[in-house]
Amino acid sequence: MNDVKKNNDNKKLSDKDLVYQLEGRPKFSVAFPLGMQHVLAMFAGNLAPMLIIASVAKATAAETVVMVQAGMLISGLTTFLQLYPIKIGKLKIGSGLPIVMGTSFAFVPTASAAALVGGIPAVLGGSLVGSIVEGLIGLFYKYLKRFFTPLVIGCTLIAIGINLLGVGRDYFAGGAGAKDYGSWQNLTIAFTTFLFVAILQRFGKGVIKTAALLFGLVFGYIVALLFGKVSFAAVTTASWATIPLPFHFIPTFDAKTIISFIAIYITIAMETIGNTSGITIATMDRQATEEETSGSVLADAVGCAAAAVFGSMPNTAFGQNVGIVSMTKVINKYCIALGAGVLVICGFLPKLGAVFASIPSAVLGGALISVFAMITINGVKMLAQAGFSERNVLVIGITFAMGIGLAGHADAIKGMPTFLKFFFEDSIAATTFIGILANLIFPEPKKAVATN
Template sequence: MDKRVYELNGIPAFKDSLIFGFQHVVAMFVGNIAPVIIVCNALKLPMETQIKMIQLAMFVAGVATLFQLYPIGPIGTKLPIVMGTSFTFVPTAIAIGAKYNFASVMGACFVCGLVIAFFGLFLKSFRKYFSPVVIGTVVLSIGLSLLPVGINYFAGGQGAKDFGSPSNLLLGFIVLLVVLYFSMFIKGGASSAAILIGILVGYIVAIPMGKLDISQVASAGWVSVPIPFEFGLEFHADAIISMLIVFAISSMETIGNISAIALGGLNREITDKELSGGVIADAVGSSFAAIFGVLPNSAFGQNVSIITMTKVVNRFSIATGAGILILGGLFPKVGSIIAIMPSSVLGGAAIIMFAMIVIAGVKMITIETLDNRSSMIVAIALGLGFGVGMVPGVLDVFPQWAKMVFGSSGVANAGMLAFILNIILPKVSKSEDMELTGLEDVVNL
């Protein structure tokens, strides 16, 4: 098998690209629709509206992924990026929707996407501030934030009646062991598709365990055509300002994920053009999402971990996955087959995938010497920024807007702090750093 076909611009056999593409769809499916479900429930939207929005989330994610894979002018990176509905916007969307309505959420997202896309054109001017220690901290934070998600999936899904049951844990362990076996002991295409193989094995094992509800597949419709502006757009200044802050924060996560793909998949740093194109595509994709009543999209960390793990960076394979998402949005029965997958099946693979993002973040941070200055940036960003995001109750005495912005994402907090500290902390010489860290005495010994 010619491994070159699995490189960035290769064209593998369709059956192989279908396997790799489907693997990405399975990994991001739950994360893509979960924010939709959460917001719909919080705003008490009708069930038929929720079902329609789930399908639209799949359709939009597929189109937004194609924006990244095959750039249109300055829009897109030409890298193997999978887009999906972002959790970062959920708290702010709920707050805006509760004050006004869902159309106001979409209006704010539509405007903010265009604003961020404009600033993305000039991102090159700020590139020097996004050093490896800043981006690495964001990537590390993304990985750390996903670890509890993986464990929750592994145990059956947060809120599940049988959460942590022996059957869920057994199913998760089976998937984990299959992924481990095919990754470490099998060569060739099967090794690259280890995650999908593990999930398929878990899916099959789940059948005799009675964990699949096929009635959902039978009740799903056959065709659903997306209608633009069906949910409307309304514009309120305070809603737009609040959402704009979250968009800026989310851009940090996008930069981190895109950088992790370049480092973990291509073994190089991201270029200025790729960085700018990725942020612009992220923003344009979010405005496109608002037209169809979907929350903003961003590059998905789950899929970054697959690329880091398998090293399959082929754009055509990812595009095949995007096609599956679009079909899922047009034909509800396609999506319903994936939707009935038990959470513990995904969890068995997610534990490995998410931890690989942590490793990618550590590698990025240590591209340059981890001196005292860099160590302090990482320590404060993780300790204070990420920590507050993990314990949002710390902000209970602050205004609602502060809780919405800083209490919703430890990743965003860590990214902002790392970015600011990298600008204001003075750089020191090697000898000064040794004195600060006490290493000089060790060397003299």
């Protein structure tokens, strides 16, 4: 009876009113542009991590197209899962909220290190195991949330941002190992793209501003064409339509890679939790429920596992899209679902994937280096929210000293026992685990109870 009443109420609302309701189906002509706004905002960010890892792993053009196709398909399907959860008994996979999923930059440093050693299969193996850990976080969220404080996640985001800035620098110069690394042509393309994106983000309005990265990539691509830096060989040979299949790459499993991925998955789970509450606070004036939060993380984990099986990078809730929902107050699931449908369709078009795969490194570097800086800044914001009390400064100092200062430097830790090397060979993993440990060893002092 309640569902019938809800449907009748929805029918009474106009299409323009329905877009501000979670349920209901406004006209396609009203809903589709709002869904496409979300696709435009995340398209470039969803694409770039796959292209970066494919380049680091020295993947062929055909393999890169497979990664891009799978990434688009899984992003769309996982978004559907967030919008329309699956219930298995008391277990709910998905939040039921307008959350858009996409490939996360947070995985790039760890995935790059894995790709250098074991190629794409090593990346997928670490990702697959890590997704299981994220699933456990979703299942037991109410018991585990005390370990993942803003202080811990803020430190980890800063470590991720610092690592990503190094990646961005190499792409800005034309790609690590490129024969023309640092050439004036690459720097011209990168700086031109960078300035174009900055201008759109500062002075653009509406979709122009939210999709600044996408427009910047198109602009940079045109500039690179003028410099003769674009090859269309893969585009001409790619099929128009194919069906992505599982296990194109057979995952391989390495203990060090798995530990590094687990650390990132902890951060990604917390990021998804934050974005889930961000939507409910901005549009419904309430915190996300425990069921919504747990379901959101579980959907993230399922999407990451599916991405590993189909040969693509892990995904997470996209902060850009949370920002759009918060700004526009458009929370209608049907609108977001139409955008997710576009992503799914893109997953069956390898010709389109080949076009994206032909984007030169300098263009990616110019468009994305500021995004990498923002990840660092977001970490600083989280630390500021936690506050800089004497205790917090001590925890932050220990975390950065060990996680960034010492970890990740092979020569400095060569005398460590093997089990400690697993943690200290990757600075992001070390920052996460040391942050959690320091936070537990030095707990928040109990607030004094006021007495009369």
